[in-house]
Amino acid sequence: MTVSQNRPAHEIMDTDAMMVALLRAYGLPGARERACHHIGRCVEAGLVDDAAFWMRIRNQLENLASSDYGPGNLFTPSGQIGPTATRPD
Numbered sequence: 001m002t003v004s005q006n007r008p009a010h011e012i013m014d015t016d017a018m019m020v021a022l023l024r025a026y027g028l029p030g031a032r033e034r035a036c037h038h039i040g041r042c043v044e045a046g047l048v049d050d051a052a053f054w055m056r057i058r059n060q061l062e063n064l065a066s067s068d069y070g071p072g073n074l075f076t077p078s079g080q081i082g083p084t085a086t087r088p089d
Contacts, residue, residue, distance in 0.1 A: 013053075015053065015056045015057050015060065016060075018057055019031070019057050019060050019061060022034055022035065022057070022061070023061075028061065028064065028065055031061055032058065032061045032062070032065065035054050035057045035058040035061055036058060038050075038054040039051055039054045039055055039058060042054060
């Protein structure tokens with residue numbers, strides 16, 4: 001079964017929400033990898049706006065990775081961001 005959409009990703013999803021979803025699903029290394037995969041896919045398909053959307057997400061993930069405030073310190077009301085992160089006591 002395939003899922004198709006009529007609108008591009010950049011019109012449907014906010015970059016912050018997508019970044020959080022990727023972090024929750026894959027953790028930081030996996031989220032960065034998935035964002036790069038989507039950039040390549042969009043470039044190959046000629047989807048310039050979608051590629052820019054994924055590049056913004058990748059840039060946010062790179063900034064997070066290079067900061068002192070890593071994903072292990074990120075929490076939302078529904079729980080932690082990152083599947084392997086633990087809340088400090």
